[in-house]
Amino acid sequence: MRIGEAARASGVSAKMIRHYEEIGLVPRAGRGSNAYRDYDGADVHRLRFIRRSRDLGFSIGRIRDLLRLWSDTERSNAEVKAIASAHVAELEHRIDQLRDMARTLHHLADACDGSGRPDCPILKGLEGKQVPAASPSPGEPPG
Amino acid sequence: MRIGEAARASGVSAKMIRHYEEIGLVPRAGRGSNAYRDYDGADVHRLRFIRRSRDLGFSIGRIRDLLRLWSDTERSNAEVKAIASAHVAELEHRIDQLRDMARTLHHLADACDGSGRPDCPILKGLEGKQVPAASPSPGEPPG
DNA sequence: GTTGACCTTCCAACCGTCGGAAGGTCCACC
C-alpha cells in the first residue's frame, strides 16, 4: 500500500511517516516503479506501535528503545518494565509540577473578587508579593 | 544596570531578556555610550513578573495580555481573573491527560512481572491489544 | 598590555507536528 493508506491504517500522518523514516525510527520504505513508498501490514503494525507509544507520552528516543526491544525476541521484559516505570515516574513528576501551578494560580484567583475594579491580587501575586512558584523543569510549560 | 545584573536580579537569563526584547514582550532597552543595554528597577520588576508568569505555566501570548493589564491602571480585575481561570482550566486538562497516560501505563506495567522472560504485556499493549489511549492534544507529550 | 568578565549580533539546535510550495504520477471519466 502507499503512504496515504498506511497513514489512515496506522493513525500516523503521511508527513510524520516520512519524518520518522528520515530520523530512522522506521526503516526506509521500499519504492515502487514510480518513486512512491510501499508499505505492508508489518509496517503499519510498527507505525501503530509508534502511535500508541506517542499517545502514552513516550519521547521519540524512548520509542526507539521500545521498538528495539519489541523486535528483539530474546528481550527481557524487565528492561521494558524499567522504561515504562521510569516514564510513569516522569509523568507523575510533570503532573506534580502542573498541579503546583494550578493550585497556586487557583489560590490567587480565589483571592480576586473579579468585581471589575483595578485592584487585583492575581497581578500582585505575579509581581512577587507571594507566588511560591512551581519552578517547572526548564522549558515546556503549558499545553 | 547592565543585562547581566538584570538577569541575576530578575531570574531571567540574559539570553532570554534579549529574546523577549526582540519579540516585543519587553520594551527596547536604552543603550549607554557603548552599545550595552541599560536597565533600571522597573525593568527588573517587569522581568520578574514575566518570570513568575512563566513559572506558573503561562504562555508568552498570555503573559503579553497580563503585562498589558498590569500596566493599565484602569484595568478590570475580572479580565485578569478570566485569564487566570482559563489557564487553570488548561492546566487541569493537561493534568487529566497526563494522568490518563500514567494510569494506562501503570496498568500495563503492573501486568508485567518483569521476570526477565521475553513475554511482555507492556509491549503487547503498545501493539494495540489494549491501551485505551489518552489521546493527548496534538503535540507536546512528555517533559 | 594582558587577562578575563562582560557585552554585542547572528545563526543553529532541541522536540514533534504541521503548512505550503513546486513538481511528478496515477486513474477514472469524457
Place this chain on the structure above:
DNA sequence: GGTGGACCTTCCGACGGTTGGAAGGTCAAC
C-alpha cells in the same frame, strides 16, 4: 487523447521557549 483530481515526491519554513556557540567589541583590574 485529454483533463481533472487525488495522490505522491522533495524541500523549506513555522510554531512553543530555551540554549549553545561563534566572532567580535569594551571595560575593569592588575
